[in-house]
Amino acid sequence: MEKEKNYQSVSHSESHSQLGMWGVVLIIVACLAIGGVAFIAHERGELKKISAQNAAMSTALDQARSQLQDVTAKLSQLSQAQQAAQAARVSNPAPVQQRSKGVAVRRDDPRWKQVQDKLAEQQKAIDSTQSDLANAKTELSGSIARNHEQLVALARKGERNYYEFDLNRSKQFTREGPISVSLRKASAKQDYADLGLIVDDAHLVKKHVNMFEPVMLYTSESRQPVELVINQVSKDHIHGYVSAAKYKPGDLQAIDGLTDNPAGDSASASETANSSSNTPQLRSRAQR
DSSP states (O other): OHHHHHHHHHHHHHHHHHHHHHHHHHHHHHHHHHHHHHHHHHHHHHHHHHHHHHHHHHHHHHHHHHHHHHHHHHHHHHHHHHHHHHHHHHHOOHHHHHHHHHHHHHHTSHHHHHHHHHHHHHHHHHHHHHHHHHHHHHHHHHTOOSSHHHHHHHHHTTSEEEEEEEEEBOSSOEEETTEEEEEEEEETTTTEEEEEEEETTEEEEEEEEETTOOEEEOOTTOSSOEEEEEEEEETTEEEEEEEEESSOHHHHHHHHHHHHOTTSOHHHHHHHHHHHHHSOSEEOSTTO
16 A cells, blocks of 8 residues: 555656646747747848838939939030030131230220330339349448458448447446447357347347348437447457447538538538547547
8 A cells, every 4th residue: 555655646746847847848938939039020120121221222323323314414415515616616717806806906995005004114113122122232231341441441431430349248238339239148159149239228139140240220319220240259259340320410400501501600510520520430449
């Protein structure tokens, strides 16, 4: 009896285990079926999208082809029209003659002559300006003294007063004619100097003044510029000169008055002549 009961219990447990395994298998099969259905649905959607894109691309290509055909037709029409126009020009040269006559008439127009006259005047003005610049350049290069002997030669002309100087590097200013000068820096290798200047109580700084480069300064005493030139550069030392107008505006007015009335103001004329003759034309290095 006991053996029969054990056999029944074992068979019952085996049937339960088999049912459990079949349940698991059914669940797996159901999951696979659901996944397959979802995958098929997704693929169908993608196929629909791809087909829609292909249809849109084919439509765009058809439109582009039609546009190209239209452009080709227009180009062919234009080329045919150009060929026809060229053929008409070759076969009928009369319009060309009429145009040439019209151009000749326009050149005979007084307005055309006025334009030519204006162009000629402008060309003359340009040539005159170029000539003036060349003369000014020549005059400027000839009025720069490169040494003491050339400075003496310029002073003998009597056109301007010249003040020759030797300056060492210092913050102190030295009076040179109508201006004061101070050497701040001197480069013997590159031949330039930095200067401090006092012009009409105004302090100025001129940097990188090259040798033989004239520095033009204007003062209230004269309408002509004061010229400063450096003709020698050494370590912490420069040599050069300052040139200024020989006559002040008051002296020029007195001279103009004498030319208008030569019989009068003889005393003032003699005083002006004496003052100009007593004014030193060159302040040499020995006087310093």
